[in-house]
Amino acid sequence: MKDDERERLRKKILGARDRMAAGARRAKSRLAVKNFWQLPELQHWSTLFIYVNFRSELETVELIRQCLARGKRVAVPLVNAPENAMVPLLIKDPEKDLAPGYYGIPEPDPRKSLRVDAREIDAAVIPGSVFDVRGGRLGYGGGYYDRFLVYDAPRAKRVGLAFEMQLVERVPVQPHDQPLDILITEERIVNTRA
Numbered sequence: 001m002k003d004d005e006r007e008r009l010r011k012k013i014l015g016a017r018d019r020m021a022a023g024a025r026r027a028k029s030r031l032a033v034k035n036f037w038q039l040p041e042l043q044h045w046s047t048l049f050i051y052v053n054f055r056s057e058l059e060t061v062e063l064i065r066q067c068l069a070r071g072k073r074v075a076v077p078l079v080n081a082p083e084n085a086m087v088p089l090l091i092k093d094p095e096k097d098l099a100p101g102y103y104g105i106p107e108p109d110p111r112k113s114l115r116v117d118a119r120e121i122d123a124a125v126i127p128g129s130v131f132d133v134r135g136g137r138l139g140y141g142g143g144y145y146d147r148f149l150v151y152d153a154p155r156a157k158r159v160g161l162a163f164e165m166q167l168v169e170r171v172p173v174q175p176h177d178q179p180l181d182i183l184i185t186e187e188r189i190v191n192t193r194a
Contacts, residue, residue: 160184
């Protein structure tokens with residue numbers, strides 16, 4: 001029953017997110033990125049792992065650009081489908097370093113990008129379909145980020161970026177779902193572990 005509930009919720013929220021006008025998505029993404037820079041922890045973070053937005057996700061390319069401009073090391077995920085894993089690769093310029101990869105998601109070229117030791121990642125900025133203010137997150141069903149956080153980057157702060165419309169009262173989480181430390185939307189910053 002819980003899997004059905006999760007799938008229904010995922011479908012409903014993603015459908016609504018897909019219907020958001022491109023201009024509204026861009027504007028709300030900018031506000032969320034602005035909120036990201038309000039995090040006090042940011043001054044202590046030197047290496048960030050940031051998803052590259054795809055389809056109707058909250059846009060992160062500008063965040064990546066800003067992090068690089070401020071001297072942060074930015075790694076983005078390269079999906080290693082045969083191993084069901086993600087590899088964090090450093091990029092210097094999102095325009096030049098990214099090309100469509102797994103499922104058409106922008107990824108770095110593994111022949112041109114350096115791999116970073118995942119244990120060096122201070123914070124992982126992760127996407128999802130549905131979130132709650134307690135740190136619950138429903139991904140897209142592949143478990144890539146959950147596995148990455150558990151096995152590769154267990155000490156990284158987990159930062160969810162989402163539109164306010166992706167929040168629900170309570171996400172029906174399962175034991176393998178990794179909770180967030182911080183949730184950022186265009187309207188607020190929630191310290192989910194508080």
